[in-house]
Amino acid sequence: MKILVPCKRVPDADQKIEVHPDGSAIISAHLPFLLNPFDAIAVEEAVRIREQRDGETEILAVTIGEEVCQDELRTALAMGADRALLVVCLQPPDPWNVARILRAVTQREQPDLVLMGKQAVDDDSNQVGQFLAALLDWPQATFASRLNFVDNGLRVARETDAGLETVTVSLPAVVTTDLRLNEPRYASLTSILKARKQSIDQFCLADLAVELEPRLEIRHLETTASARSCQWVTSAAELVDRLRRETH
Amino acid sequence: MKCLVVAEHDGATVRAGSLAALGFAADVAAQTGGSTTWLILGHELNDVSQHAARYAAVLAGDHPLLAAPTADRYAAVIDDQTRRGEFDLVVAAASTFAKDVVGRAGGLLGGAMASDVVAHRWENDRLVMQRPMYAGAVLATVVLSGSPQIVTVRPTAYAAPQPRTEPAEIATVGIDAETLPQHIEWLELETRPTHRPDVSEAQIVVSGGRAIRDRDDFERLIGGLADALGGATGSSRALVDAGITPNEFQVGQTGKIVAPELYCAVGISGAVQHLAGMKNSKMIVAINQDADAPIFEVADYGLVGDVYQVVPELIQRLKDEPDRHHPPPES
Numbered sequence: 001m002k003i004l005v006p007c008k009r010v011p012d013a014d015q016k017i018e019v020h021p022d023g024s025a026i027i028s029a030h031l032p033f034l035l036n037p038f039d040a041i042a043v044e045e046a047v048r049i050r051e052q053r054d055g056e057t058e059i060l061a062v063t064i065g066e067e068v069c070q071d072e073l074r075t076a077l078a079m080g081a082d083r084a085l086l087v088v089c090l091q092p093p094d095p096w097n098v099a100r101i102l103r104a105v106t107q108r109e110q111p112d113l114v115l116m117g118k119q120a121v122d123d124d125s126n127q128v129g130q131f132l133a134a135l136l137d138w139p140q141a142t143f144a145s146r147l148n149f150v151d152n153g154l155r156v157a158r159e160t161d162a163g164l165e166t167v168t169v170s171l172p173a174v175v176t177t178d179l180r181l182n183e184p185r186y187a188s189l190t191s192i193l194k195a196r197k198q199s200i201d202q203f204c205l206a207d208l209a210v211e212l213e214p215r216l217e218i219r220h221l222e223t224t225a226s227a228r229s230c231q232w233v234t235s236a237a238e239l240v241d242r243l244r245r246e247t248h
Numbered sequence: 249m250k251c252l253v254v255a256e257h258d259g260a261t262v263r264a265g266s267l268a269a270l271g272f273a274a275d276v277a278a279q280t281g282g283s284t285t286w287l288i289l290g291h292e293l294n295d296v297s298q299h300a301a302r303y304a305a306v307l308a309g310d311h312p313l314l315a316a317p318t319a320d321r322y323a324a325v326i327d328d329q330t331r332r333g334e335f336d337l338v339v340a341a342a343s344t345f346a347k348d349v350v351g352r353a354g355g356l357l358g359g360a361m362a363s364d365v366v367a368h369r370w371e372n373d374r375l376v377m378q379r380p381m382y383a384g385a386v387l388a389t390v391v392l393s394g395s396p397q398i399v400t401v402r403p404t405a406y407a408a409p410q411p412r413t414e415p416a417e418i419a420t421v422g423i424d425a426e427t428l429p430q431h432i433e434w435l436e437l438e439t440r441p442t443h444r445p446d447v448s449e450a451q452i453v454v455s456g457g458r459a460i461r462d463r464d465d466f467e468r469l470i471g472g473l474a475d476a477l478g479g480a481t482g483s484s485r486a487l488v489d490a491g492i493t494p495n496e497f498q499v500g501q502t503g504k505i506v507a508p509e510l511y512c513a514v515g516i517s518g519a520v521q522h523l524a525g526m527k528n529s530k531m532i533v534a535i536n537q538d539a540d541a542p543i544f545e546v547a548d549y550g551l552v553g554d555v556y557q558v559v560p561e562l563i564q565r566l567k568d569e570p571d572r573h574h575p576p577p578e579s
């Protein structure tokens with residue numbers, strides 16, 4: 001079994017995001033970055049699958065971006081990925097092009113399973129897994145909160161608006177992870193140090209025969225702020241009184 | 249633009265979120281001299297088709313193989329109908345259904361897709377849209393290249409159009425079972441029955457957070473307050489992770505996005521991910537023991553106190569004042 005885990009470098013969600021005055025981009029100079037939390041769940045799940053299958057599983061982490069994105073690949077390696085691959089791309093590609101690049105990597109590496117975050121917490125698009133499954137003509141199971149291997153593939157419990165849905169998909173397949181699938185481990189110091197020394201393969205887009213086809217253009221960014229100011233009440237009685245006055 | 253709106257339904261009626269998506273599409277169509285058409289997929293669609301036809305023309309894809317929303321089959325039909333009908337814009341409400349199914353269709357249709365759109369304008373022959381990023385901390389202005397364009401909209405940002413005076417036409421589309429992909433087998437949906445409204449569609453939502461210690465307390469305090477107000481129940485991530493509430497209750501960046509008339513956050517500290525799912529509510533009331541909790545930064549009314557003391561008293565006082573506390577009905 002070979003599992004491909006796409007990984008994305010994103011700003012730490014606990015940090016305040018600010019935008020350049022010209023609206024062109026976020027101010028990233030001093031922001032801490034990390035592995036997209038949903039991708040960390042995907043890496044963790046891949047490692048657990050390998051643990052259950054007596055090691056006969058290879059986990060390949062892949063990212064797309066600048067050299068600095070190797071940091072997040074090393075996080076994946078420290079968590080237990082076997083190999084890592086950086087597709088060098090200086091402009092951040094939109095979801096369609098991320099999916100096209102991942103298709104090329106998938107065709108080259110021939111994994112049985114692509115396991116990836118359901119969304120990246122920077123652009124919140126929630127598109128790439130579905131695009132990739134469509135491009136590959138593979139089945140998909142999005143928003144997974146439980147995975148079990150069964151005779152004819154994977155049984156996946158999915159978190160939907162209506163409740164927990166269960167589907168079976170044949171392999172190869174694309175599965176996107178939701179919050180309840182697992183709690184990612186903290187890498188040990190030893191594995192972090194070991195991951196620093198591991199080599200990371202690099203490809204450029206030409207190596208993969210991919211030319212970018214931009215679909216989503218971001219013209220402008222602005223921050224949003226709450227215009228509310230909290231009025232304090234000191235008792236349940238006062239709160240009920242205020243609500244009554246507000247609504248009549 | 250010729251707009252195809254993929255409907256989400258329960259077999260009887262189209263969901264409120266899909267009507268909001270139709271509202272978006274109808275506005276784009278009006279500005280561009282276009283049209284709107286529903287695409288309804290499923291099995292035994294007579295009732296829902298008639299409901300939908302009160303708002304726009306219907307294409308109904310009715311087949312036993314479409315009885316459950318399997319992404320590969322649904323996306324194949326959306327792809328096929330979009331190409332046959334030469335639609336320029338495919339629209340759906342941003343729900344888990346659309347993210348799964350319409351997202352895959354977007355991959356089949358060339359990938360020009362914008363998710364979670366909250367505003368739009370027609371400018372220099374381009375559809376210019378706004379969508380949140382970074383858990384709602386940033387609003388991005390985006391345009392798509394390529395055709396068709398695929399858009400999911402936040403139902404909280406759009407209103408349903410007025411029903412037509414006469415029902416529109418209902419046409420059935422041919423479903424070729426031979427060519428439908430069948431690599432995903434739908435097994436079951438596990439859902440907790442409730443007498444309360446759906447959290448995505450309710451006018452009043454009461455949500456509980458970490459301060460709630462177990463299921464019984466959630467039902468008594470959050471459920472009790474929701475019933476006293478005539479609202480739905482929701483929760484923060486912490487309670488879903490703890491197994492106290494089911495996943496479909498989660499309000500937030502990666503859960504449900506709500507904007508009811510009244511949102512009561514009970515014992516929720518207000519992580520940025522939770523705020524992303526509720527900060528556009530018309531009125532926000534927060535009850536929390538910690539006066540410095542970030543939830544108060546987005547609240548209109550704040551009460552610092554132990555929810556185990558405050559909420560039972562609130563429920564009692566609301567019960568003592570029947571029908572005087574409800575916000576006005578939807579305008």
